Amino acid sequence: MVIASKITLRRNFEDFLFPSTITYEDSKLIADEVKKIFKSNKKLKIFDFNNAHSIEMLYAFNAVNYVSDSFTNNDLEKLLLASKDFTTTIMVNEDDHIRIDARSYDDKVLLLYDEVKKLEDKIDKKFKFAFDSRYGYLTTDLAHVGTGMIPSFVLHIPMLELSNQMPKVKEACNKFGYDIKPVFSYDEKSNGGFYEIYTKLTLGISEKEILSNLKLMILKLCDKEKSLRSEIVKKERLRLTDEVHRAYGIITHAKLISLKEAEVLISYIKLGLDLDLFDNDIKMKLKDFNVYDLLNIINDKSIQAQVPSDDKIEMDEARAQVIKEELGLVDINFDDIDGDDIDDDDINDIKKLLGLD
Numbered sequence: 001m002v003i004a005s006k007i008t009l010r011r012n013f014e015d016f017l018f019p020s021t022i023t024y025e026d027s028k029l030i031a032d033e034v035k036k037i038f039k040s041n042k043k044l045k046i047f048d049f050n051n052a053h054s055i056e057m058l059y060a061f062n063a064v065n066y067v068s069d070s071f072t073n074n075d076l077e078k079l080l081l082a083s084k085d086f087t088t089t090i091m092v093n094e095d096d097h098i099r100i101d102a103r104s105y106d107d108k109v110l111l112l113y114d115e116v117k118k119l120e121d122k123i124d125k126k127f128k129f130a131f132d133s134r135y136g137y138l139t140t141d142l143a144h145v146g147t148g149m150i151p152s153f154v155l156h157i158p159m160l161e162l163s164n165q166m167p168k169v170k171e172a173c174n175k176f177g178y179d180i181k182p183v184f185s186y187d188e189k190s191n192g193g194f195y196e197i198y199t200k201l202t203l204g205i206s207e208k209e210i211l212s213n214l215k216l217m218i219l220k221l222c223d224k225e226k227s228l229r230s231e232i233v234k235k236e237r238l239r240l241t242d243e244v245h246r247a248y249g250i251i252t253h254a255k256l257i258s259l260k261e262a263e264v265l266i267s268y269i270k271l272g273l274d275l276d277l278f279d280n281d282i283k284m285k286l287k288d289f290n291v292y293d294l295l296n297i298i299n300d301k302s303i304q305a306q307v308p309s310d311d312k313i314e315m316d317e318a319r320a321q322v323i324k325e326e327l328g329l330v331d332i333n334f335d336d337i338d339g340d341d342i343d344d345d346d347i348n349d350i351k352k353l354l355g356l357d
Contacts, residue, residue, distance in 0.1 A: 004154040006103040012130040027076035047080040063305040146203035158193030159228035177201040192267030244272030257320040
């Protein structure tokens with residue numbers, strides 16, 4: 001049910017204005033100094049964005065949510081440091097001077113915490129962080145003042161959604177200082193039961209307390225989801241099996257898939273795998289299925305990066321075929337808007353550009 005976990009750590013430097021008011025010259029100085037700190041680090045690749053090709057890469061990274069909109073669109077000197085698989089990134093001169101992100105596909109958030117703290121320590125040896133003895137670490141957004149750390153989990157909880165229990169879940173989360181929101185859609189509720197839950201408390205509480213309290217909330221939600229799944233499998237296994245196979249059939253044969261429909265279909269595929277409702281041959285085809293990555297690369301921004309058109313039909317056609325290709329169901333083979341065939345080399349180039357090879 002936990003399909004991803006993430007920690008974001010924000011820091012600013014005492015001797016510089018915050019990014020909202022900093023000069024370009026000072027932002028470049030910060031970027032240059034951070035680059036020196038990690039120059040010999042073989043685990044992190046350094047990206048600066050000072051030519052047309054690198055700018056194109058920046059927008060591709062943004063399309064699959066490797067970097068934020070504010071980082072992509074500001075006019076400061078930008079620097080990105082990223083692990084090979086982009087599970088660890090450092091954005092320099094985003095909303096804050098430093099934003100460290102670490103994510104994984106499980107609930108091992110304490111390992112992520114260790115990772116971001118190691119990176120923080122390296123930077124701390126060079127810069128003095130903006131810190132107040134009363135309020136803690138100072139950040140651009142007052143909501144992050146204190147620890148400057150936001151841990152989050154991405155959950156697949158379709159049964160809580162389908163049983164109309166999300167209003168109660170949201171109420172409980174807010175009561176204990178957490179927020180929960182759809183992670184892959186802009187609606188108030190998730191089409192496929194994909195939600196991100198994260199802490200709103202960064203002031204007056206330690207980093208370790210934030211992590212342990214959030215983990216406890218996640219365990220309670222997952223236990224409730226498990227109970228609902230067990231109940232529906234016991235009562236309506238055949239109907240649920242039919243639904244997940246219908247979803248598989250639609251994905252296999254559909255020519256057009258909207259983003260909203262994709263969330264629902266992929267949710268059923270994930271549910272079918274979790275509850276062992278597929279035959280062995282289908283399970284083998286889907287054995288490398290990663291729901292979090294798949295949903296990231298079929299969002300509208302990512303599809304637009306692959307198909308240079310805002311036409312909804314063309315986007316839905318591309319999305320349908322990308323889903324098939326990523327699930328290993330068919331080889332991708334669609335035309336671009338000029339009518340020229342996109343061959344395997346073109347697809348490989350696109351995936352390299354997006355960091356997905």
